[in-house]
Amino acid sequence: MRFLALALATILLLAACASADEPDAAKVEVESPWARASAGQTAAGVVYIRLSNRAAEPDRLASLSTPVAEKASVHETKREGDMVSMRPVASLALPANETVALEPGGLHIMLMRLRAPLVEGEVFPMTLGFEKAPSVSIQVEVHALGASH
Ligand SMILES: [Cu+2]
Structure with a gap:
């Protein structure tokens, strides 16, 4: 078990080094996306x-798109x-x-003009475009209406 963990750690380390080989490559990491469930018939949502x-x-966040809102x-x-x-x-500065x-x-x-209510427990896709970094597609988790995280 210990050997397996060590082997895994080595692989992860090698992977990290491989990506560090290109220090000039534009890259934006997108983490912990979540949305609040939308209230009743409201047409707006927040992510x-x-x-x-x-x-x-x-870099800059240049575009946002999702099929759930206009x-x-x-x-x-x-x-x-x-x-x-x-x-x-x-355009948000990064x-x-x-x-x-x-x-x-x-x-x-x-999110303006939601096409359907955002329901707690569901997930929807969103694509983020950047000025320099390649665009990133994510899945946004819908949390409770009053959630703060
Ligand atoms: Cu707002």
């Missing part, structure tokens, strides 16, 4: 996600006193070697 730019060059775009939440408002972010977290209360992906 949270973590985007890690693994390249030495800055439009998907990044929003930021602004708090001024008691007023909370949202506004679209034209600084080199940094992770940008879209979390409740801050940045989020807004």
